[in-house]
Amino acid sequence: MEATIKKQLEITACKVRMGIIEGVFNAKSGHPGGSLSIADTLTYLYFAKMNVDPKNPSFKDRDRLVLSKGHCAPALYSVLANRGYFDVDELKTLRHIGSRLQGHPDMKYIPGVDMSTGSLGQGISAAVGMSLSAKLTNDSYKVYAILGDGEIEEGQVWEAAMFAAHRKLDNLVAVVDNNGLQIDGKVSDVCSPYPIVDKFKAFGWHVITMNAHDFDDIERAFNEAEKVVAKPVAIVQTSVKGKGVSFMENQVSWHGTAPNKEQYDIAMAELNETLKNLEDK
């Protein structure tokens, strides 16, 4: 990846992380851990990959993204706001009464949200439906779905996986965010979804592994995905839950907890430091 583009994406991803912390802190609830682990991937998709237009969020041939792990809405909202779909300041209204930034994404009111999600395992089916739709009428758009590694414990995910391969939906890319943690602990301890790569391969998918926090690798993975023919693509990304805020990293306790004022100040100071270093680079 060209150095200037990479630097810009890193800067944007840092701002996205600040938006996540801002939202969750003001909401006094929400899911920072899994939001931070997908921040780089979402930033890459919305700023460097997807054919989208914040000024015309519903145009017919846009690429679609379904956040199947809907509880990580703070990440999606922050990316959309930073991309210009709505004001970044609105992130502070997350989960408030009267705000359109619902705890889980609501497509009816939030520009840029392609599917309402929140109940795990369901978003991937809707994404499959969108991909199928494009195939049925020869539309050119692509569909991206973001799933959690805990989420794939839901049986519906595998119904969708079977169907997508059967229909050869090569316009579909499902990212599995393998941060290794779910509410009750390590995914390997709770009800292991491993081996994730082998499972998707066995279901007939083309599988790519990716470092979720390295834009060179993210670009490589999505470029490879684009070249796959006649198979849906699963990108299994190795990520760090809580990435970017030192005390949240790899801590299951930050799955669904908001920072208090002191923690918020530390997190924002860290992210500001990161931002400054990136800008000075």
Added chain:
Amino acid sequence: MADIIKKATRESYGEALAELGEKYENLYVLDADLAAATKTGIFKKKFPERHIDCGIAEANMMGIAAGLATTGKIPFASSFAMFAAGRAFEIVRNSIGYPHLNVKIGATHAGISVGEDGATHQCNEDIALMRIIPGMTVINPCDDVEARAAVEAAININGPVYMRFGRLAVPVINDKATYKFELGKGVTLRDGKDVTIIATGLLVNEALVAAEELAKDGIDARVINIHTIKPIDEEIILNAAKETGLIITAEEHSVIGGLGSAVCDVLSANYPTKVVKIGVNDVFGHSGPAVDLLKEFGLSSENIIKTTKEAVNNK
């Protein structure tokens, strides 16, 4: 009586889809390995490229339907009521109902008249499950003519619609030439002043038969067909309560949460009136010929007559 033509509303559903497929190019039909039984196979034969078999995976089928709807296509997701409303309930609620997507659910094999397959397949809960979802339209047609009309009406509603169809052939009581489907409007099929029988689905014909018999005993029963259970026709129910003072509801569904409950909701808030509910009395069904089961569970003209007489005598 002239020869009675009988037809199962699931067949009406399949035929209507095949017919409307010509008029509506963005109509797609989804199945979960039951196209032969839901009768959407008729559509599949005519429009194979617009028929999507999802395999035995109803949850995923509903999600796919939601995804198709976001792109402007009109999906008809078809399965047995047990699986469409039961198994896939939460997907219908969260992926279709909450975003208010334009998905049509065609649920066949509803109620006890599934017959020999028994309790696991006899869904007496679907009306309750579907009418509780905000924004969901619920239609339960009584015969072939009404079922066909309901399918086209559903296309013209911008939002989710649940349609309930049966496996058993039932008499065609509406006249195709003059029938007009009005969403959310009950239909007074017979006027009367002593009591009103409000029926839905295959119980509508039973109610008409019962009313004729009751007339012989001097009981003048009004019969109302409620094909749209949600949004329900409050006016026709309130007028019936005010004018006849006694309501009997009849449905091939649990007495909990179905038409009877919907009627009680209207009356208790606006004009408290005695309502006697005929339906499946909080029990599971079992195997047997459909016609025998309907009689056994009291979903028959005989039971409507008996229940109505008792209620009128106690009025």
